Amino acid sequence: MDGVLVAPEVAALVSAEDLELLRTDAVVSYSCVACGEAGRVPQRPAAVVILRDGLFSLAKLAHSGCAPSSVYDVPGLQARVLAEAEATTSRVAAAWLPVQGGPVPALLFEPVTRAAVDGDGERVDGLASWMLAHGLHLVAGAAVEPPPAPGWTAALDGAGGLIVTAPAELVYDGTLTADASWRAAVAARGSCVLIAGTGLALDSAPATAGEFVDRLAAVAAAGRLVGGVITARETDPSR
Numbered sequence: 001m002d003g004v005l006v007a008p009e010v011a012a013l014v015s016a017e018d019l020e021l022l023r024t025d026a027v028v029s030y031s032c033v034a035c036g037e038a039g040r041v042p043q044r045p046a047a048v049v050i051l052r053d054g055l056f057s058l059a060k061l062a063h064s065g066c067a068p069s070s071v072y073d074v075p076g077l078q079a080r081v082l083a084e085a086e087a088t089t090s091r092v093a094a095a096w097l098p099v100q101g102g103p104v105p106a107l108l109f110e111p112v113t114r115a116a117v118d119g120d121g122e123r124v125d126g127l128a129s130w131m132l133a134h135g136l137h138l139v140a141g142a143a144v145e146p147p148p149a150p151g152w153t154a155a156l157d158g159a160g161g162l163i164v165t166a167p168a169e170l171v172y173d174g175t176l177t178a179d180a181s182w183r184a185a186v187a188a189r190g191s192c193v194l195i196a197g198t199g200l201a202l203d204s205a206p207a208t209a210g211e212f213v214d215r216l217a218a219v220a221a222a223g224r225l226v227g228g229v230i231t232a233r234e235t236d237p238s239r
């Protein structure tokens, strides 16, 4: 793909599936592993870099002007990544999905660790396949409300807490920032749309509604956007 540079020694270490995932990130929004600033292809070309700590390696994106596509040895990387993954395993955001017939409240969900491989080449990112196996559906974009996902629930408490459960499994237990109108809409419907995908870049808010729709479309085009209408209720934090 134009705008994403991959050196031969890097290509040899990254699976085709992980490369596809990184390319999706590059087009939607990525944060440069060298300078920490955001970038987007094609405005700023990206380079795939491998950070390696013994047998542990991590594929990341950098501005091609900040770091050429290559393999970089980073002692202590594995311990740092594992500590981070334990602290925050996913991001959530409240949004309005501009479906035909009017906007509906949606919960966006994105795992933080991505495209990571351990020494055996095992993938860390298995979110979409896991969620499909647990009753969510592939989503084509922002325009159509996905089908119901029976057994999934979101419990919102008035203090900003959020618990999302799949049938018999806890998916998220953390906080959610949402305004009063979003909360009221969820309470009135008794449900909301859950949209999940790797590459949604929820750490940087989209500048416009159009950019938001583009992000969903880019992740959907990679076959990584899943969702469903889930039961949602408000709970009392004091109980």
Ligand SMILES: [Zn+2]
Binding pocket: 032, 033, 034, 035, 036, 037, 062, 063, 066
């Ligand atoms: Zn940079």
